Amino acid sequence: MKKETIVLLVSIIALPFVVRPAIATEIWIFAIFGLGLNLLLGYTGLLSFGQSTFFGSAAYVAGWLLKNYGINVFFALGIGVGVGALSALLVGYLCVQRSGLYFIMLTFALNQLFYFIAYQWTTVTGGEDGMPGIPRPDFLGLNFKDPLLYYAFVSLLFLLSLWLMKRIVESPLGRILQAIRENEVRAEAVGYHVPRFKLLAFVIGGAFSGLAGVLYAMLFGIVPLEAISFVFSGNVVFATLIGGSGSLYGPIIGSFVFIWLSESMSVMWARWPLLLGVAFVIVVLFFRGGVVEAWSRLGEKVRLWRSSRQKT
Amino acid sequence: MNLLLGQILNGIATGMLYALMGLGLSLITGVLNIPNFAHGALFAVGAYLLVSSANLVGNFWVALLVAPLGVALLGLIIEYAGVRRLYAAGHDYQLLFTFGLALILNELIIVIWGPVGISHLPPAILRGGVDLGFTFYPKYRLFVMGMAGLLVLATWLFLEKTRYGAVMRAGIENKEMVSLLGIDIHRLFTVAFGIGAFLAGIAGALTAPIRGLSPGMGVDMLGIAFVVVALGGLGNLLGAIAAGLLIGIAQAVVAAYWTEASTAVIFAVMALVLLIRPQGMFGIR
Numbered sequence: 001m002k003k004e005t006i007v008l009l010v011s012i013i014a015l016p017f018v019v020r021p022a023i024a025t026e027i028w029i030f031a032i033f034g035l036g037l038n039l040l041l042g043y044t045g046l047l048s049f050g051q052s053t054f055f056g057s058a059a060y061v062a063g064w065l066l067k068n069y070g071i072n073v074f075f076a077l078g079i080g081v082g083v084g085a086l087s088a089l090l091v092g093y094l095c096v097q098r099s100g101l102y103f104i105m106l107t108f109a110l111n112q113l114f115y116f117i118a119y120q121w122t123t124v125t126g127g128e129d130g131m132p133g134i135p136r137p138d139f140l141g142l143n144f145k146d147p148l149l150y151y152a153f154v155s156l157l158f159l160l161s162l163w164l165m166k167r168i169v170e171s172p173l174g175r176i177l178q179a180i181r182e183n184e185v186r187a188e189a190v191g192y193h194v195p196r197f198k199l200l201a202f203v204i205g206g207a208f209s210g211l212a213g214v215l216y217a218m219l220f221g222i223v224p225l226e227a228i229s230f231v232f233s234g235n236v237v238f239a240t241l242i243g244g245s246g247s248l249y250g251p252i253i254g255s256f257v258f259i260w261l262s263e264s265m266s267v268m269w270a271r272w273p274l275l276l277g278v279a280f281v282i283v284v285l286f287f288r289g290g291v292v293e294a295w296s297r298l299g300e301k302v303r304l305w306r307s308s309r310q311k312t
Numbered sequence: 313m314n315l316l317l318g319q320i321l322n323g324i325a326t327g328m329l330y331a332l333m334g335l336g337l338s339l340i341t342g343v344l345n346i347p348n349f350a351h352g353a354l355f356a357v358g359a360y361l362l363v364s365s366a367n368l369v370g371n372f373w374v375a376l377l378v379a380p381l382g383v384a385l386l387g388l389i390i391e392y393a394g395v396r397r398l399y400a401a402g403h404d405y406q407l408l409f410t411f412g413l414a415l416i417l418n419e420l421i422i423v424i425w426g427p428v429g430i431s432h433l434p435p436a437i438l439r440g441g442v443d444l445g446f447t448f449y450p451k452y453r454l455f456v457m458g459m460a461g462l463l464v465l466a467t468w469l470f471l472e473k474t475r476y477g478a479v480m481r482a483g484i485e486n487k488e489m490v491s492l493l494g495i496d497i498h499r500l501f502t503v504a505f506g507i508g509a510f511l512a513g514i515a516g517a518l519t520a521p522i523r524g525l526s527p528g529m530g531v532d533m534l535g536i537a538f539v540v541v542a543l544g545g546l547g548n549l550l551g552a553i554a555a556g557l558l559i560g561i562a563q564a565v566v567a568a569y570w571t572e573a574s575t576a577v578i579f580a581v582m583a584l585v586l587l588i589r590p591q592g593m594f595g596i597r
Contacts, residue, residue, distance in 0.1 A: 280412025
């Protein structure tokens with residue numbers, strides 16, 4: 001086994017002993033969400049600030065079906081993936097026709113469209129109060145109400161998602177997306193229909209977001225309005241950037257740091273988004289490149305410091 | 313019918329405010345080539361500054377001048393101390409920076425002014441309404457229409473008729489060329505951010521007596537400003553006005569018949585327009 005795999009497996013096993021199982025579960029859910037974004041951000045070079053559209057839509061639809069029709073867990077997951085992909089297809093279709101800053105603004109504006117629908121459609125979504133009472137039904141005799149069992153289930157799905165995403169980015173499709181990131185004009189000139197590939201990346205990213213959304217709804221038993229708002233869209237961008245969007249594992253590290261950060265800050269102060277904002281600004285001004293790069297830069301500094309001590 | 317006409321007037325008033333927001337954002341985004349996610353927060357700060365300074369000085373007109381100037385100053389500081397260091401950083405980090413600023417400003421508003429909405433009356437002279445024949449219409453909204461119109465006109469005169477305005481338009485088209493011509497591009501960036509922030513601030517200040525204030529007002533307006541820019545095109549003044557009026561009127565008309573959908577309709581209209589014309593209303597990329 002490779003080093004990364006071992007580290008991952010060890011952290012999956014160790015995590016619920018370090019933090020509450022709910023938080024541990026949330027970390028892997030957020031990592032799936034981040035994997036979906038990073039296909040766009042890191043591999044295709046598309047900065048989407050509307051990922052919560054797919055996350056939230058999937059959570060609402062699957063949550064509604066779980067609550068009112070008692071569908072089973074796997075059907076709910078399938079619905080979530082489907083709704084995530086479909087909403088991404090709709091949003092992506094409008095967005096991929098524009099590029100650069102327009103693209104970013106469109107993803108945000110369309111996110112707002114979905115947000116305001118959820119906000120006002122109170123009979124279904126519960127509006128500001130969220131959609132409560134989402135069950136976590138048993139499946140094949142497995143009692144998912146047991147937090148640790150649900151944790152194991154989510155971790156397994158996370159590993160599956162990671163494996164799948166690795167396959168995707170290493171496939172010819174993944175290479176084409178990276179070619180678009182590096183040089184859109186050239187990718188077009190070589191004969192690839194760039195908007196279509198961007199849309200495909202959007203749909204795949206949306207499917208991952210949808211999966212994360214359903215898992216989130218089942219974890220907390222509620223879909224809060226934030227789940228479809230700019231807040232979640234911003235969080236996943238931040239988590240991915242802080243981990244480093246350049247690698248497959250960046251969003252995973254970012255998810256760790258972000259969930260841990262927000263969990264510890266939110267108990268400190270009701271106005272913790274202020275601290276989060278300060279953290280964003282500091283990261284951007286001083287730690288661009290994310291944790292991975294900051295770590296290697298620190299290593300570099302330590303090495304220099306050691307060698308300068310040896311000389312004197 | 314009279315209800316509809318009244319709503320269309322309302323739509324023009326808010327639409328002009330949307331146009332101001334879009335115009336300011338368009339200057340910042342166009343000249344500096346950054347996604348400004350703090351634009352909505354600047355709008356909110358403008359509104360809150362108006363209320364506080366009006367309460368402090370006891371004069372609406374002084375407050376209407378102080379609030380946008382305060383926001384412009386904030387904009388200059390943001391550009392000079394932060395954004396300036398990020399021109400080479402890529403949109404993702406620029407976005408994170410401005411988004412972080414928006415969070416900070418938004419939370420500071422809650423810390424300073426509280427999480428509960430505040431209402432603010434227009435000055436005595438602009439209270440009450442006038443009879444327009446078909447409807448009795450609030451004076452203050454007419455004032456907002458006129459004021460926003462004047463500001464758009466002033467911005468147009470600046471961009472089209474002054475030398476520095478021409479430089480700014482050139483900056484939107486081609487930054488390298490402008491700096492090669494020996495123009496201090498960094499000063500241009502700072503000025504553009506200042507003007508954009510000023511427009512956001514005054515839009516917020518003008519909005520305060522109409523809609524009241526709440527901490528969420530900034531984010532709501534941010535999405536709307538994005539819609540105006542996406543439809544009207546970067547640096548396109550007429551585009552901003554047309555897009556602002558389109559969504560303002562659509563929102564007001566829908567509000568008369570289906571209040572719940574009145575905000576969502578702004579974004580739905582945008583989606584519809586983009587479905588027909590992906591390049592926006594005036595086809596500028």
